[in-house]
């Protein structure tokens with residue numbers, strides 16, 4: 001599958017392009033593992049300065065490692081635990097500029113400096129999270145948050161039926 005990463009005048013323009021590619025890729029594909037695997041590959045391709053991108057999915061009340069790109073990671077996270085579990089408990093995006101000063105952070109890759117976790121919520125139910133780590137401090141800003149939340153909305157509507 002050939003994907004043009006291209007050049008963008010703004011982050012919004014880049015996220016709009018990712019969203020269009022994601023929508024095209026996922027439409028008509030009912031398999032959630034295949035969809036999330038390609039979504040993590042797509043994000044790894046487009047986003048600069050990231051060392052881990054992937055999904056944790058709620059299974060039997062625990063966040064369980066799903067498709068991802070990066071180093072092997074912790075396989076289960078309890079609600080309230082780590083940045084991922086906190087995002088699930090609060091039902092909102094968590095941005096951490098410096099994971100080393102965050103007491104509630106689970107280190108999976110020592111190279112990680114900053115992190116963003118976006119919950120995947122459908123009809124009020126949290127189905128999982130999109131988690132992205134960066135070796136650059138404060139890598140994620142409000143524009144990333146908005147862009148990734150729009151991708152999360154696409155994922156919840158097209159991957160989880």
Ligand code: SME
Pocket residue numbers: 052073074077081082083084085104105106107108109115131133
């Ligand atoms: N740092 C996460 C754990 C998952 S890894 O980053 C892949 C956390 O604190 O929840």
